[in-house]
Amino acid sequence: MLIVQKYGGSSVANTERIKIVAQRIVDTYNLNNSLVVILSAQGDTTNELLAKIAEITSTPSKRETDMLLATGEQQSVALMSMAIQSLGYPAVSLNAQQVGISSSVTYSNARIEKIENARILKELAAKNIVIIAGFQGINSHGDITTLGRGGSDTSAVALAASLNANLCEIYTDVDGIYTADPRIVADAQKLTEISYDEMLEMASLGANVLHNRSVELAKKNNIKLVVRSSFVLDKGTVVKEKRKMESVYVSGVVSDSNVATISIIGIKDTPGMAYNIFSALALKKISIDIILQSVGRAGTKDIVFTLAESDLADALEVLGTQDDIITCEEITVNKDVAKLSVIGAGIEANPEVAPIMFGALFHANINISMIATSEIKLSVIIDQKDAKHGVQVVHDALIGENNQL
């Protein structure tokens, strides 16, 4: 079987961990598998390199930053290859150039465009364990690019797709995907399986285990992903197209505090105002999440919407320069909000999920200011101070031992 494994920075943070991971790789190889392993940079390497940049300049060139950062992964793969060899097994490390991982031109946040399989297949044919530097590509100028946050996950899934691998295992410092953040909800359950779509919602709503781009790529290429711990021998969570029928309706409860609301009060009630507002924001690539429009005082209406708090400054600047087309009385902002979401492939088919969720929040005295739904998601906006408690009570009501479903 051809398996692609990815180990994150904490899994290779020091020599001891490299040796543990090397043994794990060898164990998989010994089960008669062909093995391609993608690594991130060791632990704090990336941050140390960024600190060196900060000593030199506050406005570093992205090209040179990528040139520098890519060395972290190259160091990891060389060290891992040596560790595997020292156990008596054949290994070879390759960087993006040596593999032929072509990316878009954009530095710091490039997309993988094409992967050459020839060198990898040659090394696999020679029975080598192939260790590949994640997070990096080579653009059409022949320069090194990096793939942005979560880039090594994306490298792993892209390689699995290119090589038509049977399985892509993402090894990390958690042992799977949970129904809620175990630091918040003590009885959060580890999921055996989750669908790509549910995982995408989980990731975009605040669960940081897998980066969205890697899940999108896995879904597009139908790559079976497994999220597992590097240090605990455990089955982890399988991410695939469809979950088994008998699995739970609700796969997780997550909260996201990187949310703000903007309220535009007393908009003149003429056609095209909403269009003006949201097209201006879209032009600046600002994503809007939930939108609520209500009738305001005589002849006006109010629009409230949510967006990522990190986009707030940009959004206010856009709205401030649209005075000529957006006529309103007042714009107010609330940063002290959180989005609490329930995710599950069974939500649309099970109308009882929403009332149970709302009831749990009501009984906990948590006020809901906005609601949004999709086929597999139900989100509410609440006060940020209530986020953790909200996750707990909703998890209790929908997933916990005494759930009401």
Next chain:
Amino acid sequence: MLIVQKYGGSSVANTERIKIVAQRIVDTYNLNNSLVVILSAQGDTTNELLAKIAEITSTPSKRETDMLLATGEQQSVALMSMAIQSLGYPAVSLNAQQVGISSSVTYSNARIEKIENARILKELAAKNIVIIAGFQGINSHGDITTLGRGGSDTSAVALAASLNANLCEIYTDVDGIYTADPRIVADAQKLTEISYDEMLEMASLGANVLHNRSVELAKKNNIKLVVRSSFVLDKGTVVKEKRKMESVYVSGVVSDSNVATISIIGIKDTPGMAYNIFSALALKKISIDIILQSVGRAGTKDIVFTLAESDLADALEVLGTQDDIITCEEITVNKDVAKLSVIGAGIEANPEVAPIMFGALFHANINISMIATSEIKLSVIIDQKDAKHGVQVVHDALIGENNQL
């Protein structure tokens, strides 16, 4: 003018030094020069990486070692490029792959075979200062190689030759080539000029400023080399084909303690014994320096020769396994010796050099056990304990203020 500059590891050891060097590079650029800069890894980076290897294995693969070590230079060039950009000047960093520096297959000690100029010329045409990772090449497998000790000097000279540069400046932590090690001889003089051949003898006899391969390459391609300090504004020493006529006869006095003598006593006096001994050593790539053969007791002869102390163990093993062809009474070894050498293009033409040297050693009560001469060199073997004092008295007699020449 097209100038190639090389800065060593100590010159880029920390952010402060990188900024000083960046300013120096910009100053040269501002004099309307095209500039290609070769860098070594920062200060202790290479040693830190070797320490990481040592934690993993005592028998690292040379391929993986090169893959790891090459990241050091890639980090230097990216940081330097940022430092130059932060001064407001255009720069671009390139690794060996991006330039196209082809090397022999041998890991850890590869030779540069070919350099592609296209990318460099394109960047120079765009008025960029081009910063290139030294010490590395890419072999025919597409793998990273390193060039061995002094490799970045070799990278610099090879690039200067390939680009037909007007000048190759080697910036280091000393400000030039001296007539003797200034730590030993207080009144050692900095040379304005030295010939390639003299520099080759200086380097191979213990002056560690320039690596021999880089000097050989400069001589072969007639590249004018300048050795200068990274931190002091000073003209340094020019290394070129011929020195000016008026320059001193003797360009330097050096000692080398990595020397041992092997005495093979009581060799049966039949033809072919010397051939047997030295061909066996040559087969194992052991270089012999000075050879002295004398008549021994009845029907025998003695052979004494010098070699690098680091080759001693290998040499003794070779001799020990040649019992069938080397018939002798005894083999003795002396590691407590040093080679003291006088180098100068004027030595052959000036017969007084040798007697002045021998006289100085005699008056200092330093015993000479072996002597060897070449056109530009005069070497003697003395006790190691006398090496520093010997350098001093010979320097006084041949070069110092009251020299006898």
